[in-house]
Amino acid sequence: MADLSRLALNTATVTQQWSLQDCIAGCARHRITGIDPWRDKLQKMGVAEAAKSIRDNGLRVSGLCRGGMFTGSDAGERYQALDDNRRAVDEAASIGAECLVLVVGGLPKDSRDISGARDQVRDGIAALLDHSRACNVPLAIEPLHPMYAADRACINTLGQANDLCDELGDGVGVAIDVYHVWWDPELKKEIERCGQRILGFHVCDWLVPTRDLLLDRGMMGDGVVNIPQILSWVEQAGYTGLIEVEIFSAKKWWREDADLVLRTVKERFKAYV
Numbered sequence: 001m002a003d004l005s006r007l008a009l010n011t012a013t014v015t016q017q018w019s020l021q022d023c024i025a026g027c028a029r030h031r032i033t034g035i036d037p038w039r040d041k042l043q044k045m046g047v048a049e050a051a052k053s054i055r056d057n058g059l060r061v062s063g064l065c066r067g068g069m070f071t072g073s074d075a076g077e078r079y080q081a082l083d084d085n086r087r088a089v090d091e092a093a094s095i096g097a098e099c100l101v102l103v104v105g106g107l108p109k110d111s112r113d114i115s116g117a118r119d120q121v122r123d124g125i126a127a128l129l130d131h132s133r134a135c136n137v138p139l140a141i142e143p144l145h146p147m148y149a150a151d152r153a154c155i156n157t158l159g160q161a162n163d164l165c166d167e168l169g170d171g172v173g174v175a176i177d178v179y180h181v182w183w184d185p186e187l188k189k190e191i192e193r194c195g196q197r198i199l200g201f202h203v204c205d206w207l208v209p210t211r212d213l214l215l216d217r218g219m220m221g222d223g224v225v226n227i228p229q230i231l232s233w234v235e236q237a238g239y240t241g242l243i244e245v246e247i248f249s250a251k252k253w254w255r256e257d258a259d260l261v262l263r264t265v266k267e268r269f270k271a272y273v
């Protein structure tokens, strides 16, 4: 079981209700130690102001969501993506984020070449590494469930992410989100293989049935994921960092009062993480 002092709020969990200012204040009010902001909210608040407020409230920043989307139909598109990723690295450095989370990108428009898309992802991360290493911002590849291979991320297993890390060297690791990887028969083995490479750990639950491919994640305890088991593997691999709660839930949690959501997050974290 995880200690509450390791809880971090991914701001997506209350994205409909709260601005980043509200999230920072909410974390302080509920004594939540860590936060992972999304870039749109960060930019809305202003990076410098957010950095100050995060510092003033003594919060750790488990990550910044998100960089990535490296794939594109032509060199121009891919260059734009790289440019935006460099800005994301700068933002992550400004707020003291412990990593930049990468949702790597799916198939370019009208493409059927998933292997080519994976090559583009590798090349995109490789091109970003000079800058991210210089800024001391580790890049965390987040493998996404295969149902997102076309539109969000063509890196779909932890094994693939590990292979990429082997190829790319220092400055790149993984973010393990139970929602995306819980089903993988190779999961335990691949977590062992990660070792010190684990940069983030994200939790929520897989609901049965899942009614929306993107926006129907469950609160811990409402689904079928054995979170403590996966966490125990992650800890055996050496991970001692923050544990982020990240729940996209259009029909349930985004409609609730955000303070109630945070209270529920804490209760469920104690019971199911």
Ligand code: ZN
Residues within 6 Å of the ligand: 142, 177, 202, 246
């Ligand atoms: Zn995640």
